[in-house]
Amino acid sequence: MARRADAEAVRHERAVVACERCPRLVRHCRRVARERRRAYAAEAYWGRPVPTSLPGGGARAVRLWVVGLAPAAHGANRTGRMFTGDRSGDFLYAALHRAGFASAPVSLARHDGTHLLECAISAAVRCAPPGNRPTAGEVARCRPFLDAEWDLFPGARAVLALGRLAFDQSLGLFRRHGLLSARQPHFAHGLCLRDASGGPALLASYHVSQQNTFTRRLTPAMLDSVLHQVQRIVRDP
Numbered sequence: 001m002a003r004r005a006d007a008e009a010v011r012h013e014r015a016v017v018a019c020e021r022c023p024r025l026v027r028h029c030r031r032v033a034r035e036r037r038r039a040y041a042a043e044a045y046w047g048r049p050v051p052t053s054l055p056g057g058g059a060r061a062v063r064l065w066v067v068g069l070a071p072a073a074h075g076a077n078r079t080g081r082m083f084t085g086d087r088s089g090d091f092l093y094a095a096l097h098r099a100g101f102a103s104a105p106v107s108l109a110r111h112d113g114t115h116l117l118e119c120a121i122s123a124a125v126r127c128a129p130p131g132n133r134p135t136a137g138e139v140a141r142c143r144p145f146l147d148a149e150w151d152l153f154p155g156a157r158a159v160l161a162l163g164r165l166a167f168d169q170s171l172g173l174f175r176r177h178g179l180l181s182a183r184q185p186h187f188a189h190g191l192c193l194r195d196a197s198g199g200p201a202l203l204a205s206y207h208v209s210q211q212n213t214f215t216r217r218l219t220p221a222m223l224d225s226v227l228h229q230v231q232r233i234v235r236d237p
Contacts, residue, residue, distance in 0.1 A: 009059040013051040021141040025127035046080030052122035053082045062153040063118040063234045067166045070125035077128035081110045082121040091208045099227035124169040163207030
């Protein structure tokens with residue numbers, strides 16, 4: 001069973017990386033990788049759709065599934081790993097480390113030795129969009145990847161959506177699987193939804209963007225509070 005799950009995860013990763021469904025995003029990712037930011041001029045950019053980050057134990061070990069908006073142009077689009085190589089990733093990984101879901105408080109590169117613990121990180125859109133604003137069509141074309149991951153992570157007990165778009169897409173995912181269909185919740189930081197019939201919990205946080213963290217709309221203590229809820233859900237037998 002574990003070997004089959006690992007093979008499915010590998011096929012899924014390859015499908016994500018090879019995706020070219022959104023020509024505008026393909027062009028943007030490649031252009032950014034070609035032109036580069038001066039600080040990273042000597043680096044080879046990833047410049048493709050970014051696969052989901054998995055814990056060392058693989059997809060079957062996932063208990064917390066974090067869903068973001070999209071890769072950053074000079075962050076994950078450069079490094080090839082979600083929330084890696086930029087200030088947003090620094091903020092997120094520090095919090096995950098404090099909560100016991102990451103082995104280190106920083107994530108600088110794909111092979112820097114930092115690994116996730118019982119946690120997967122993906123996004124509603126797998127390519128870096130211009131201005132961090134994917135179109136509705138681009139979000140829709142990426143949606144099957146979220147659906148596939150629902151099946152890849154059968155042990156997930158909590159889904160943490162970062163930002164309104166990720167929350168809306170995660171809520172839609174739950175509803176496509178018959179959960180949370182009776183609720184009409186509005187996005188709010190700290191929101192936690194659970195279906196009476198079971199299934200994972202859906203939690204919401206403001207996005208870890210620099211705009212939010214620099215203005216202190218989202219503070220480390222605020223994200224820690226949400227992750228404390230996650231800890232109780234994930235680790236309560």
